[in-house]
Amino acid sequence: xxxxxxxxxxxxxxxxxxxxxxxxxxxxxxxxxxxxxxxxxxxxxxxxxxxxxxxxxxxxxxxxxxxxxxxxxxxxxxxxxxxxxxxxxxxxxxxxxxxxxxxxxxxxxxxxxxxxxxxxxxxxxxxxxxxxxxxxxxxxxxxxxxxxxxxxxxxxxxxxxxxxxxxxxxxxxxxxxxxxxxxxxxxxxxxxxxxxxxxxxxxxxxxxxxxxxxxxxxxxxxxxxxxxxxxxxxxxxxxxxxxxxxxxxxxxxxxxxxxxxxxxxxxxxxxxxxxxxxxxxxxxxxxxxxxxxxxxxxxxxxxxxxxxxxxxxxxxxxxxxxxxxxxxxxxxxxxxxx
Amino acid sequence: xxxxxxxxxxxxxxxxxxxxxxxxxxxxxxxxxxxxxxxxxxxxxxxxxxxxxxxxxxxxxxxxxxxxxxxxxxxxxxxxxxxxxxxxxxxxxxxxxxxxxxxxxxxxxxxxxxxxxxxxxxxxxxxxxxxxxxxxxxxxxxxxxxxxxxxxxxxxxxxxxxxxxxxxxxxxxxxxxxxxxxxxxxxxxxxxxxxxxxxxxxxxxxxxxxxxxxxxxxxxxxxxxxxxxxxxxxxxxxxxxxxxxxxxxxxxxxxxxxxxxxxxxxxxxxxxxxxxxxxxxxxxxxxxxxxxxxxxxxxxxxxxxxxxxxxxxxxxxxxxxxxxxxxxxxxxxxxx
Numbered sequence: 001x002x003x004x005x006x007x008x009x010x011x012x013x014x015x016x017x018x019x020x021x022x023x024x025x026x027x028x029x030x031x032x033x034x035x036x037x038x039x040x041x042x043x044x045x046x047x048x049x050x051x052x053x054x055x056x057x058x059x060x061x062x063x064x065x066x067x068x069x070x071x072x073x074x075x076x077x078x079x080x081x082x083x084x085x086x087x088x089x090x091x092x093x094x095x096x097x098x099x100x101x102x103x104x105x106x107x108x109x110x111x112x113x114x115x116x117x118x119x120x121x122x123x124x125x126x127x128x129x130x131x132x133x134x135x136x137x138x139x140x141x142x143x144x145x146x147x148x149x150x151x152x153x154x155x156x157x158x159x160x161x162x163x164x165x166x167x168x169x170x171x172x173x174x175x176x177x178x179x180x181x182x183x184x185x186x187x188x189x190x191x192x193x194x195x196x197x198x199x200x201x202x203x204x205x206x207x208x209x210x211x212x213x214x215x216x217x218x219x220x221x222x223x224x225x226x227x228x229x230x231x232x233x234x235x236x237x238x239x240x241x242x243x244x245x246x247x248x249x250x251x252x253x254x255x256x257x258x259x260x261x262x263x264x265x266x267x268x269x270x271x272x273x274x275x276x277x278x279x280x281x282x283x284x285x286x287x288x289x290x291x292x293x294x295x296x297x298x299x300x301x302x303x304x305x306x307x308x309x310x311x312x313x314x315x316x317x318x319x320x321x322x323x324x325x326x327x328x329x330x331x332x333x334x335x336x337x338x
Numbered sequence: 339x340x341x342x343x344x345x346x347x348x349x350x351x352x353x354x355x356x357x358x359x360x361x362x363x364x365x366x367x368x369x370x371x372x373x374x375x376x377x378x379x380x381x382x383x384x385x386x387x388x389x390x391x392x393x394x395x396x397x398x399x400x401x402x403x404x405x406x407x408x409x410x411x412x413x414x415x416x417x418x419x420x421x422x423x424x425x426x427x428x429x430x431x432x433x434x435x436x437x438x439x440x441x442x443x444x445x446x447x448x449x450x451x452x453x454x455x456x457x458x459x460x461x462x463x464x465x466x467x468x469x470x471x472x473x474x475x476x477x478x479x480x481x482x483x484x485x486x487x488x489x490x491x492x493x494x495x496x497x498x499x500x501x502x503x504x505x506x507x508x509x510x511x512x513x514x515x516x517x518x519x520x521x522x523x524x525x526x527x528x529x530x531x532x533x534x535x536x537x538x539x540x541x542x543x544x545x546x547x548x549x550x551x552x553x554x555x556x557x558x559x560x561x562x563x564x565x566x567x568x569x570x571x572x573x574x575x576x577x578x579x580x581x582x583x584x585x586x587x588x589x590x591x592x593x594x595x596x597x598x599x600x601x602x603x604x605x606x607x608x609x610x611x612x613x614x615x616x617x618x619x620x621x622x623x624x625x626x627x628x629x630x631x632x633x634x635x636x637x638x639x640x641x642x643x644x645x646x647x648x649x650x651x652x653x654x655x656x657x658x659x660x661x662x663x664x665x666x667x668x669x670x671x672x673x674x
Contacts, residue, residue: 029482057482063512067471068505075412075475075489078460081482083475098502102465103472111453112444113666115460147667171669 004191010183013157013193014046014122017164018084022054028168029058029076032069032086032122036061043088044124044183066092070099073119078107082168083119090125090177091134104173105148119174120167126180126217126267127304127315136180136304138216138268143175144245144277150198151244153177155219158189159242162196170198179217201248203255207237210261210325213252213278215241218267218316225321234329244274252278253285260291261328265321270298292331295324350565355628357403361560362619362634364399367641368419369616371428374645375418375435379595383653384436386449388595391419393558396615397522397585398423400563401490404571405458410476412461412469413492415450416589420492425457428644432652440655444662460489467500469493470519474510477517477574488516488574495584496527498541507548507582514579518570521582522557524589529601545582557585558615560622590614 022028030047034040039061041048051059062069066087073083087093093100104117127136143151152167152174154160160178167174201213205226214222219240226236237255241247256262262282264275275296282294297316305311353361372392378384394416402423405411413420421431426442434441435449442454450464460476463469473491480487497503498521510517521541525532538544545552551573555566563585570581588610592599599607623629665671 060513063505063508065505065509067502068474068509071468071471071473071502071506072475072478072509075460075472075477076479076482077475078472079410079476079479079483081479098465098468099471103461103463103468107453107461108669109666110443110447110451111455111666112442112446114443114453114455116669150668 005188006191007186008157008189009186010154010157010160010178011044011046013161013189014164014178015048015050017161017193018047018168019050019053021082021165021168022050022058025082027081029060029081029083030086031060031062031072031083033064033088034061035059035086042086046122046178047086066096067099070096070104070119070121073121074099074104074107074117077117077119078115084168085119085121087121087123089135090123090139091137093121093123093139100143100149100173101146105146108172109148116171117173118171120164120176121173122176122178124178124180124183127299127311128181130306130308130311131304132306133303138177138266140175140177140244141268141273144274148173149245150174151177152198152242153179153216153244154242155179155182155216155240156189157187158193159196159202159240161189161193163198163242165193165195166198169195174198177216181217182220185220196242198243199246199248201242201251202240203237203251204240205236205238207235207259209235209259210263210328211237211239211252211255211259212263212265212321212325213239213241214265215244216267218265221316221318222265222321225318225325228318228322229325234325236325247278249281253282256282256286257289260289261325263295263297263321263324263328265297265316265324267315268298269301270296271301273298292328295328297321297324351568352561353403353564357564358560358623358628361399361403361564362623362629363637363641364402364423365395365616365619366638368395368399368422370638370641370645371418371422374649376595378649386435387415388449389416389593390589390591390595391416393590393610393614394522394524394587395419396560396563396619397520397557397587398492400560401518401520401567401571403564404567405490406487408458409488409490410458410460410480411490411492412463412473412476413459414462414466414469414494414497415464416494417462417492418449418452421452421454421459421462424459426452426454426459427457428648429651430454432648433655436652436655437657438652438655439658439662440651444666445658446662446666467493467497467502470497470506471502473517474506474513474515477510477515478513480516481513486575488518488571490518490520492520492522494527495521495523495525495532495536495541496530497521498544499527499535504548507545507550507580510580511548511550514577516574516577517580518567518574519580519582520567521584522587523584524587526589526593526602528593529597531601540584542582542584550580550582552582552584554584554586557587558613560615560619
């Protein structure tokens with residue numbers, strides 16, 4: 001049996017997921033700046049049509065008040081609702097960090113399990129479109145460093161829909177990162193997308209020589225790098241992490257155990273990034289099986305610049321991923337010292 | 339109160355005799371519980387950050403006798419009086435304060451994070467101002483449910499200078515949420531006097547900026563406080579939206595147990611204590627023939643026994659087992 005597919009994009013996929021969840025569960029709500037149709041259905045139209053279809057009580061545009069948005073979502077969630085809150089851009093979560101980190105993430109624990117906060121916080125981000133230093137950051141490491149939050153970052157339309165369905169159904173707060181550069185990209189996706197379990201990576205392509213691990217927009221660059229490497233005779237195993245916290249150690253470790261080499265690439269700055277956590281875990285678990293040091297790629301330790309000329313140097317390029325993978329192939333096995 | 343504030347007419351709803359006695363019972367519970375708390379800390383039997391609500395008893399008692407059991411509240415670290423007034427049970431409260439597994443939150447929240455949903459006590463936050471955005475969410479749910487339940491957000495005067503206050507009042511008014519904002523103006527934001535950190539002489543004036551009614555009331559006058567709460571709660575329950583109540587009061591002690599309160603003027607503190615609202619209300623109940631001294635003495639003795647029993651229960655309870663460290667981080671257990 002072949003499943004039917006269609007051409008779609010991430011915006012439409014997330015919209016479908018939210019609509020599907022709202023249809024199935026009257027407790028699912030949407031709130032955020034400009035999310036209702038009167039305001040255009042979201043800054044890039046992710047929530048377009050939802051207020052018309054489900055009513056203004058369930059799909060509410062808000063003032064530009066990030067603390068009030070997340071606070072309202074938290075309170076409604078504590079009372080049994082499932083709010084999907086939009087924070088327009090990831091950088092604007094900084095205005096609501098108290099609500100997200102001190103409250104959404106901790107209320108289940110601090111109440112001894114009495115109050116849960118099943119909210120989804122959606123946000124766009126990504127460099128490369130000249131939005132400058134306060135509209136482009138990938139801050140996933142902050143959230144992944146916070147016990148109580150889950151962090152999800154799909155790279156394509158199918159995963160965006162399947163992961164959004166799971167986030168809405170999840171009993172805990174989920175940070176859902178929408179990658180700005182890939183928003184307009186057309187993907188082939190199944191017509192009927194099933195929920196994709198959180199914490200489960202996708203082994204996109206099997207290979208023998210080196211494992212490349214990435215997520216969100218950067219995964220598309222990793223995929224391009226892998227195609228080039230294959231043409232050059234290097235067999236790449238490609239892992240799309242999809243969920244950053246909790247991350248799928250099993251899939252990553254099984255792959256690296258097989259290839260003996262790992263390259264991790266993300267858009268966020270490299271220092272103290274998600275790549276460091278993954279690299280450390282690989283080193284702890286697979287020290288004896290590694291054929292080369294784990295390579296990690298990320299942006300240089302600098303704010304996202306405005307000038308396109310600089311911004312292109314900020315983002316990790318497919319060529320850098322190719323180079324890093326090749327470098328792992330050139331490491332000589334250590335000679336034993338007697 | 340030593341205040342030039344004109345509290346306006348107090349010809350609104352008055353508590354009936356039974357309600358007056360109940361208000362006194364809750365005030366006494368809070369007063370005695372505070373005395374017991376400070377004694378236990380001083381004796382070294384418990385180590386905890388303690389923010390005494392002494393002097394502010396009337397406010398949550400007058401509010402909560404207007405609430406139903408399934409109405410909800412959010413409060414702050416100086417909120418043990420709000421919790422007791424709403425009905426959080428003493429034993430579980432003390433066990434939580436003592437960090438025991440039998441506590442409201444299994445000892446994982448502590449005195450600054452008391453939560454007891456079955457009493458409607460949904461949140462105690464340790465962050466100034468953060469009760470309000472979440473109270474809005476509770477109220478939004480109550481409105482969506484089509485229920486007549488309401489939420490009260492308690493906070494101090496210092497919290498009205500943080501952004502969350504302004505965002506929350508705007509949203510609550512815009513969405514006509516069934517929420518009552520109760521500011522307990524005890525004249526100090528931590529160590530800073532009201533006038534040295536607040537741009538208006540009355541916090542209630544800020545309500546106008548958000549299109550909601552604002553009232554300043556003597557929060558240590560049980561009848562005036564009752565009337566203000568009664569009206570605001572009725573407004574919320576009837577779908578007419580939020581109210582900001584500024585309840586004037588005075589904190590008898592420093593910000594946190596152990597601070598030397600040198601930033602408070604001795605005379606004003608002595609004066610406030612001389613006007614202690616709890617014994618004053620006791621005298622009024624007797625003078626008005628609402629209760630006899632004997633009846634109240636029996637009530638007070640019972641409360642003292644209950645507190646003693648709660649402390650014993652707490653201190654004889656087990657501490658949480660190590661496994662609790664990783665439990666409740668997520669619904670399905672810990673993940674990393």
